[in-house]
Amino acid sequence: MNSLSPEHIRQLRAATPGCAQVIHFNHAGASLPSQATLDAMLEQLHREAREGPMEAAGHGALIQERARQAAARLLNTSSAAIAFASSGSAAWGMAFNALGPWRAGDRILLGRHEWGGNLACMAPAVSAGARLEVIPCDSQGAVSVAALEQLLDARVRLIALTWLPANGGLINPAEAVGELARARQIPYFIDAGQALGQLPCDVQALQCDVLKGAGRKYLRGPRGTALLYVRPEFLQRLDPGPRDVLSAPWDGQAFPLREDARRFETSEVSLVLLAGLEAALSQLNAIGVDAIRQRIDGLSRRIRLGLDAIPGLQRQDLGSEQRQSGLIAFTLPDWDAFELKQRLARQGINIGANGVAYTPLDMQARGLTSIARISVSHLNTEEEADLLLQALRELAEPNTRA
Incomplete structure (x- = not known):
């Protein structure tokens, strides 16, 4: 399987105007188009x-x-x-x-x-x-x-x-x-x-x-x-x-x-x-979907491990840990998912938020009213992942809602 080298990632990001403007983890909603x-x-x-x-x-x-x-x-x-x-x-x-x-x-x-x-x-x-x-x-x-x-x-x-x-x-x-x-x-x-x-x-x-x-x-x-x-x-x-x-x-x-x-x-x-x-x-x-899949897997594992270390945060993913997609669902105590999304957006970080209407049978079966969602792309970097995790760690601390 071919992999995406760091240089190739840099080239792809340079050819995508949005990468210079925002940290985008909402690719499952809509990804960033290239200049081409x-x-x-x-x-x-x-x-x-x-x-x-x-x-x-x-x-x-x-x-x-x-x-x-x-x-x-x-x-x-x-x-x-x-x-x-x-x-x-x-x-x-x-x-x-x-x-x-x-x-x-x-x-x-x-x-x-x-x-x-x-x-x-x-x-x-x-x-x-x-x-x-x-x-x-x-x-x-x-x-x-x-x-x-x-x-x-x-x-x-x-x-x-x-x-x-x-x-x-x-x-x-x-x-x-x-x-x-x-x-x-x-x-x-x-x-x-x-x-x-x-x-x-x-x-x-x-x-x-x-x-x-x-x-x-x-x-x-x-x-x-x-x-x-x-x-x-x-x-x-x-x-x-x-x-x-x-x-x-x-x-x-x-x-x-x-x-x-x-x-x-x-x-x-x-x-x-x-x-x-x-x-x-x-x-x-x-580019090749196999290389994209490999890149998303690596970044997703990094983010999931980081999320699991944040006190109070609960990942809401289903499926085997060995085979999951680049969509990462979580909830944070005392935070509405949509409010959390807006708060991160003010820091230049895009994530998604889903309500019951998106997947009503599953959300109701699990007693969930909303989830915050990180969706990872091959365009994302380790540095962006770390900045996202740091922002979430800060929001998980008491008295951060002001």
């Missing part, structure tokens, strides 16, 4: 201003194709299996709604850590009579594959898994779940929002039918972009709506759906945003 990503967006924006937005669309089509190929390389699939969307939630919702109609007795199996937006998308299915059933957790708090196997029967119409939950370091066993789903021919959706760009994401190994993730997180792309993977053999089972001249083009007699994942796209799209996403994906592929 900003330049790609500005170039397309200026082209549209010079030539006209519609007239510049020809070049934009080339950008779209390069972005699709870069996404396909990242996921180990073909470009025909990739669609772009405005957000991860929009992508997941379109795919879920295309599975319908839902009927009484249908079962949807999901992890306790499911993203709140995905749960909201399932509400109409529940109203139609489908049942949401939570897969029991194992001793580490992850989805239990053995328990899942016992739940499977002919009424299960979907297995949904949030691979890396938003409220902590858990990495769910996505590949093992995929083996069960494929063996029983049950549709399998993965929310990879926090995984894309942080973990290797090989859809062939995952054996999923649908996978989605936002561009703004570890992919370091612009807000308003997302990837949607649809397994080509599964595509015919999905009937999306609404449709337009791109997703269902006129063939001279009717409006048949496209035979690729772009049946989930519309003709109206921001080529400026896709130019930024293409640049970000290309940079990510050039």
Whole structure:
């Protein structure tokens, strides 16, 4: 496995304007874009201003194709299996709604850590009579594959898994779940929002039918972009709506759906945003996700050890200590997570804070009302980690809230 050298890290940080302005540990919310990503967006924006937005669309089509190929390389699939969307939630919702109609007795199996937006998308299915059933957790708090196997029967119409939950370091066993789903021919959706760009994401190994993730997180792309993977053999089972001249083009007699994942796209799209996403994906592929994963692992261990030494602070991570993501959840006595986030921001340090709505089933099961969240990137340094830990040590001391 190739690793990122200190010199390479310095170069990457120098090419990222935000690194000179702030200590950023909120990459799971949105990461810092590179100057190359900003330049790609500005170039397309200026082209549209010079030539006209519609007239510049020809070049934009080339950008779209390069972005699709870069996404396909990242996921180990073909470009025909990739669609772009405005957000991860929009992508997941379109795919879920295309599975319908839902009927009484249908079962949807999901992890306790499911993203709140995905749960909201399932509400109409529940109203139609489908049942949401939570897969029991194992001793580490992850989805239990053995328990899942016992739940499977002919009424299960979907297995949904949030691979890396938003409220902590858990990495769910996505590949093992995929083996069960494929063996029983049950549709399998993965929310990879926090995984894309942080973990290797090989859809062939995952054996999923649908996978989605936002561009703004570890992919370091612009807000308003997302990837949607649809397994080509599964595509015919999905009937999306609404449709337009791109997703269902006129063939001279009717409006048949496209035979690729772009049946989930519309003709109206921001080529400026896709130019930024293409640049970000290309940079990510050039660095290599394995090297990024190795870097995040090392920094995350350093921070977790430091947090454990702060009196009163409680880490709220689930999962095996030997295999956790770069998302680190914690609570600090007498501090509201959102207030803590604001206090650190005044010191030039960005972290995240999550309420119950983000992961309602898991937060309620654990009696948590909010968590503070550190999310580590390969762009972060040991010095930044130490400054964050020092700031938290000071805030953990009595009489520091003034």
